[in-house]
Amino acid sequence: MSLLGVGVRDRAANLLDGWVPFVPAPRRPAPAPGACDDVTPDELDLLRRRVINVVGHELRTPITTLRGLADLLAAEEDPEKAAVLREGIARTARRVEALLDDLLLAAGVSTALPVADPEPTEIAGVVVLARPGVVDKVLAELRENAERYAGHPPEVTARVEGDQAVVVVADRGPGVPPEELPLVCEPFFRGEAAVLTHHSLGLGLAVVKALVEQDGGSVAVRNREGGGFEVELRFPRAG
Amino acid sequence: MRIVVADDEPDVRLLLRLQLQLAGHEVVGEAADGAEAVRLCRETAADAVVLDLLMPGTTGFEAIPQLRALDKPPRIVAYSAVAGEFVRSEMARLDVPLVLKSGDVGPLLEALTGEHE
Numbered sequence: 391m392s393l394l395g396v397g398v399r400d401r402a403a404n405l406l407d408g409w410v411p412f413v414p415a416p417r418r419p420a421p422a423p424g425a426c427d428d429v430t431p432d433e434l435d436l437l438r439r440r441v442i443n444v445v446g447h448e449l450r451t452p453i454t455t456l457r458g459l460a461d462l463l464a465a466e467e468d469p470e471k472a473a474v475l476r477e478g479i480a481r482t483a484r485r486v487e488a489l490l491d492d493l494l495l496a497a498g499v500s501t502a503l504p505v506a507d508p509e510p511t512e513i514a515g516v517v518v519l520a521r522p523g524v525v526d527k528v529l530a531e532l533r534e535n536a537e538r539y540a541g542h543p544p545e546v547t548a549r550v551e552g553d554q555a556v557v558v559v560a561d562r563g564p565g566v567p568p569e570e571l572p573l574v575c576e577p578f579f580r581g582e583a584a585v586l587t588h589h590s591l592g593l594g595l596a597v598v599k600a601l602v603e604q605d606g607g608s609v610a611v612r613n614r615e616g617g618g619f620e621v622e623l624r625f626p627r628a629g
Numbered sequence: 630m631r632i633v634v635a636d637d638e639p640d641v642r643l644l645l646r647l648q649l650q651l652a653g654h655e656v657v658g659e660a661a662d663g664a665e666a667v668r669l670c671r672e673t674a675a676d677a678v679v680l681d682l683l684m685p686g687t688t689g690f691e692a693i694p695q696l697r698a699l700d701k702p703p704r705i706v707a708y709s710a711v712a713g714e715f716v717r718s719e720m721a722r723l724d725v726p727l728v729l730k731s732g733d734v735g736p737l738l739e740a741l742t743g744e745h746e
Contacts, residue, residue: 447710450710450730451638451641454641454730454732455638455641455644458644458732459640462647462651474643478640538685
């Protein structure tokens with residue numbers, strides 16, 4: 391794909407001031423196929439710069455909107471128009487709140503979830519052990535990803551393997567370029583196409599990984615035969 | 630001035646519509662992506678379009694040449710939360726004024742009317 395005479399990678403790399411390309415560090419051992427591995431200490435500086443860039447840019451739009459709507463509200467005398475402005479302010483504030491929740495969840499700070507022990511929760515006919523709210527949040531993130539990138543809701547299936555419950559969330563979208571697969575669970579990673587077309591912190595799969603691992607599970611990602619992308623979640627099985 | 634606003638965020642469109650109306654302009658269409666912006670500009674023969682650059686589907690970058698090819702091309706103002714070196718140089722090359730999203734609507738109004746050029 392080329393646009394304005396510049397390749398996608400070049401455009402993505404240059405869209406944001408100081409944008410840092412997601413190239414695995416040379417010293418980093420190759421991750422297991424499809425595994426979502428952790429960011430190494432060597433990459434902390436890169437990660438810090440990514441955080442500043444992505445958060446700064448993604449917060450600019452809602453904060454600009456909040457300020458503008460608040461200014462208009464202060465001068466508005468018509469009650470009906472004022473109500474529209476208040477609703478816009480409330481929606482935008484909730485959006486900022488959701489961004490911050492995801493930021494904390496991806497960092498392993500679960501202030502967005504109740505502090506509670508895992509309890510039996512049903513997914514697609516299989517009962518897993520997870521803290522209240524985790525399954526709903528994880529499935530919501532994966533559903534949003536599928537609808538955004540594949541254009542349709544994902545299929546969710548589950549099976550039992552020994553003491554684990556294996557949940558697969560799969561779509562029939564374009565999948566992920568193979569070189570991006572080991573990176574998609576990293577906080578703030580955004581695929582090249584997504585940088586151009588979607589506002590996002592790039593935290594969806596990082597949030598999923600953090601939540602599932604906090605409950606003693608694991609996450610793997612892969613492209614599907616015949617096209618599409620799937621996320622495999624392994625939870626401790628209840629009972 | 631008759632203006633089309635294009636942004637994938639509904640509340641940004643709401644804000645732009647109200648700000649532009651307050652400044653005495655008429656918002657003749659709201660688009661959620663670049664293709665819709667081109668269609669609305671064609672249908673309304675708008676004088677100007679406020680164009681977000683990062684949108685799903687047809688991006689603002691892709692919409693610019695299509696807008697320029699219209700029978701009555703509108704004045705284009707790029708309105709973006711992202712203004713890195715690439716964006717700045719591309720908009721300069723295309724001679725499209727670039728306004729960084731901010732709470733102050735003044736720079737956007739100046740860009741629409743061509744002040745300070």
